[in-house]
Amino acid sequence: MDFLGAFTPDNLIFLLKGFYVTLKVAFISIIFSFIIGGALGTIRFTKIPIVSNIAAVLVETIRNLPLLLIILFTYFALPEIGINLGITVSAIVALTIFESAMLAEIVRGGLISIEKGQMEAARSSGLSYIQALRLVILPQALRRMVPNLVSQFISLLKDTSLAVVIALPELLHHAKIIQAQELSYVIPIFLLIALMYFVVNFALSLIAKRLELKSA
Amino acid sequence: MFKMKKVLLLAIVTLMSVMVLAACNSGGEKSSSEEEGKNVLETIKKRDKIIVGVKFDTKLFGLKNPTSGEVEGFDIDVAKQLAKEILGDENKIEFVEVTSKTRIPLLNKGDIDAIVATMTITEDREKEVDFTDVYFEAGQSLLVKKGSPIKSIDDLTKETTVIAVKGSTSTDNIREKAPDAPVLEFENYAEAFTALKSGKGDTLTTDNSILLGMASEDDSFELVGGTFTDEPYGIAVKSGEKEFLDALNKALEAQNSSGEFDKIYDKWFE
Numbered sequence: 001m002d003f004l005g006a007f008t009p010d011n012l013i014f015l016l017k018g019f020y021v022t023l024k025v026a027f028i029s030i031i032f033s034f035i036i037g038g039a040l041g042t043i044r045f046t047k048i049p050i051v052s053n054i055a056a057v058l059v060e061t062i063r064n065l066p067l068l069l070i071i072l073f074t075y076f077a078l079p080e081i082g083i084n085l086g087i088t089v090s091a092i093v094a095l096t097i098f099e100s101a102m103l104a105e106i107v108r109g110g111l112i113s114i115e116k117g118q119m120e121a122a123r124s125s126g127l128s129y130i131q132a133l134r135l136v137i138l139p140q141a142l143r144r145m146v147p148n149l150v151s152q153f154i155s156l157l158k159d160t161s162l163a164v165v166i167a168l169p170e171l172l173h174h175a176k177i178i179q180a181q182e183l184s185y186v187i188p189i190f191l192l193i194a195l196m197y198f199v200v201n202f203a204l205s206l207i208a209k210r211l212e213l214k215s216a
Numbered sequence: 217m218f219k220m221k222k223v224l225l226l227a228i229v230t231l232m233s234v235m236v237l238a239a240c241n242s243g244g245e246k247s248s249s250e251e252e253g254k255n256v257l258e259t260i261k262k263r264d265k266i267i268v269g270v271k272f273d274t275k276l277f278g279l280k281n282p283t284s285g286e287v288e289g290f291d292i293d294v295a296k297q298l299a300k301e302i303l304g305d306e307n308k309i310e311f312v313e314v315t316s317k318t319r320i321p322l323l324n325k326g327d328i329d330a331i332v333a334t335m336t337i338t339e340d341r342e343k344e345v346d347f348t349d350v351y352f353e354a355g356q357s358l359l360v361k362k363g364s365p366i367k368s369i370d371d372l373t374k375e376t377t378v379i380a381v382k383g384s385t386s387t388d389n390i391r392e393k394a395p396d397a398p399v400l401e402f403e404n405y406a407e408a409f410t411a412l413k414s415g416k417g418d419t420l421t422t423d424n425s426i427l428l429g430m431a432s433e434d435d436s437f438e439l440v441g442g443t444f445t446d447e448p449y450g451i452a453v454k455s456g457e458k459e460f461l462d463a464l465n466k467a468l469e470a471q472n473s474s475g476e477f478d479k480i481y482d483k484w485f486e
Contacts, residue, residue: 010283075318079321079325084325143436165315166315166317166318167272167314167315169312177273177279178282180274180275180279181282182432183409183430188404
């Protein structure tokens, strides 16, 4: 174990560059999957014939596949049918597809948890179904979802490391390159990147706790 | 029951429409890539740059330097010489990172022109890609402290302990080739090398490409006896690209006869 040799400024900067890619890919995927997952979850909740069924089939299919399979599929299989996305976009697309399905279920769960009386009261006060959903049900449901949403975002951030299989230059990938320089760097670098993941994810869960307390 | 049927039907319809879409797409793509020009060598000359897939995480062959951001290694220097022979300038080259998993798909997709990435020539791979002549003789070898009585695999007896890494094919190979010698297994290369340094065994065996890396970390150790398994590295190109393959073989030949190849070899492995 050679901590001094492993933690040179150059190596640390190199790791931070990898972490930047991790955070960037995670952030973009979170935005997209929140939009798509939110839409899918709401559609499934509304029970519109056919449309809700399609959403259900999509969500259930994707939720039951391993993320690694989806990453390999977007990178290796899509080019075969003429869709060549490149490494970063493949990773973002795969993460978005998978996390959308996970978030859809969280959103649906949140919506279901709101008492039926809320919808009935909103409707009888003259709001349309869409209005009632948007103005009465969703705001309440969203608050209840926060802890689950954040824990899913944390999973997503950690899941970006799976893209190491398609050589996405993220944190784990850069760690592997530094470890390859000297055998004695392996343990120090693993400890350091574990700390980096932990700090960011722990901060996220602290923020989630704060939000929970506020909304309670 | 009725609902289940509906869901199933929907699933089938979705799947079928995806497949139809996919079929349309692939038809369109093929014709457009055929129009782009069939000959990789011509494409490279027109582009005035060769795109090579190399490893970024393999010591001595292709390793990214965190300080300079450049990739360095034996494979890199060999590839630069190819660019020099084919395009007249060793800097007319672009390196793309490949891993053992991604290199053949990237080559067949056309993202890279050639693979120079510690790739062993095997019969299975020859069905998918074409290989140039051998440019590096890889194989299992022995690492010993300088001055050790062990000079080759024939010197391994009951008295000489061999250090190996658990679960690797090199353990099986050494048990087969030197059945008398006791084998001491460790979890990983770092532990195995530490064990050799501290005298827990007389020699450490694995692929020579890894042993060369260890010898470069501590020059009181050396490789002996050449290789006793055969894993020749070749440069891979898309199958059917005969002109490009010939050009690469000619470039390798030229490196060899000019002595440039030996210089590169000595730079990394001596």
